[in-house]
Amino acid sequence: MIEKINVKQIDQGSIVTPKGFQVAGLHSGVKRKRNDLGVLYCEKPANVAAVYTLNKIQAAPIHVTKESIEQENKIQAVIINSGNANACTGEQGRKDAYTMRNVTAEKFQVPEHYIAVASTGIIGLEMPMDKIVPHIEKLEVGVSDTHAAQFGESILTTDTFSKATCFEAEIDGKKVSMAGVAKGSGMIEPNMGTMLGFITTDVNIESDVLQTALKEVVDQTFNCITVDGDTSTNDMVIVLASDLAGNEPLTPNHQDWAAFIELLTKTCEDLAKQIARDGEGATKLIEVEVKGAASNEDAQKVAKSIVGSSLVKTAVFGTDANWGRIIAAIGYSGADVNPETIDMAIGPMTLLKNSQPTGFSEEEATNYLQNETIEINVHLNMDEGIGKAWGCDLTYDYVRINASYRS
Structure with missing residues (x-):
């Protein structure tokens, strides 16, 4: 025990x-x-x-x-x-x-x-x-x-x-x-x-x-x-x-x-x-968890790729459940992935099952994306690798803060 x-x-x-x-x-x-x-x-x-x-x-x-x-x-x-x-x-x-x-x-x-x-x-x-x-x-x-x-x-x-x-x-x-x-x-x-x-x-x-x-x-x-x-x-x-x-x-x-x-x-x-x-100008924390990767290293690559995507960040800021941006970030992460076996969820809503759209409620997704913490879960269905990453949304205020950093 x-x-x-x-x-x-x-x-x-x-x-x-x-x-x-x-x-x-x-x-x-x-x-x-x-x-x-x-x-x-x-x-x-x-x-x-x-x-x-x-x-x-x-x-x-x-x-x-x-x-x-x-x-x-x-x-x-x-x-x-x-x-x-x-x-x-x-x-x-x-x-x-x-x-x-x-x-x-x-x-x-x-x-x-x-x-x-x-x-x-x-x-x-x-x-x-x-x-x-x-x-x-x-x-x-x-x-x-x-x-x-x-x-x-x-x-x-x-x-x-x-x-x-x-x-x-x-x-x-x-x-x-x-x-x-x-x-x-x-x-x-x-x-x-x-x-x-x-x-x-x-x-x-x-x-x-x-x-x-x-x-x-x-x-x-x-x-x-x-x-x-x-x-x-x-x-x-x-x-x-x-x-x-x-x-x-x-x-x-x-x-x-x-x-x-x-x-x-x-x-x-x-x-x-x-x-x-507390990212500059941020309004939301994004938590990404990846399971089922070929290795823990691959899982972390995918998680970092998603949370680091400017397009994912702006979609979260705009409360837009644009899963296409997430799947793209998975694809260019450098990890070994099977494009036919990916499951994806934002919060309680499953968006993809075996890489196929599930027909989720846009209204429900928009409501969820108004929360201060956004969870994105991905299962690659390849092996047992797991990984996490954290980031924030990308807002108008980020540009404002950094455009005047020295003034």
Whole structure:
């Protein structure tokens, strides 16, 4: 008998719920109004894992963060600014990222290589270090709800709300927590688009084991969302593990390894779905589930293709159950498909059975597509591969927001 894994969401939890973590956020003046400078701090050097954008043009903070992690696989603080990406800024941008790292290290009295750096915002502008440096000194970390909210706001750009989540589970009879915050609204495409994700946990796990787990989970969560098909230059997901929960070191051979993977998966998936829901100008979250593919990889290809289709996105926005756009996205996905065996449903309505129209009610479909969450289900009837992806509709406001991003 398989034991049920008990991972539950903590509604009142926050990024500082896991033991050992504190945060701060404030307005430094890089942006006009909202907080734009934040720090995530651990009371001890934490084991770390990180994944980065696959854009070949990567911003200075990514290079500095990679360098920090490579030295000892430990991070004690992450300094983050929004409003300026520090991307495509040449040697000066690299110097500015190092300066952010060094000033933060001095602030918290830790070695420089224990500091990670993250930036998000406009590409190609030099960093306003005259604003950032003195305000790093003013960051006072804490564990209150106010501290968590201020930190969550400090990482946002065009987002309309802060993305946060918290879960807990039992490992070795100990209660362990995992929490995260993220930003992302536009330039989102699978393979780490313009998003930042910061995850904290108090489990005992070595960095190399955590890195392997994170990479696998990211491929099933953050890398399965898309807003507009653009992959940015900056962004990352970083996980810090404080080792303060009291469990035995986690490895794939540990009896509670499945519980840890479920904890990490739920945390990443919840943040990913919040990002997809908050796509620039979006009004609806689109969830696509594909079953019966030749492999899980093929199923994910199909799901991503559907949710990434501009024509599917606009049809959802216009409440038009145009299944022809979905079947086209399946066909060009690059997956192995049989064009004669495809089943398709939008919400409760079956649109196709063995690739043949079922004569659904247009009125019922239009009514369903007015919901805030739209589910599209596809069964390829080939094998047992399954996959999911998340995205949003494409609206007039997306054009408006991005046409005036710098103004």
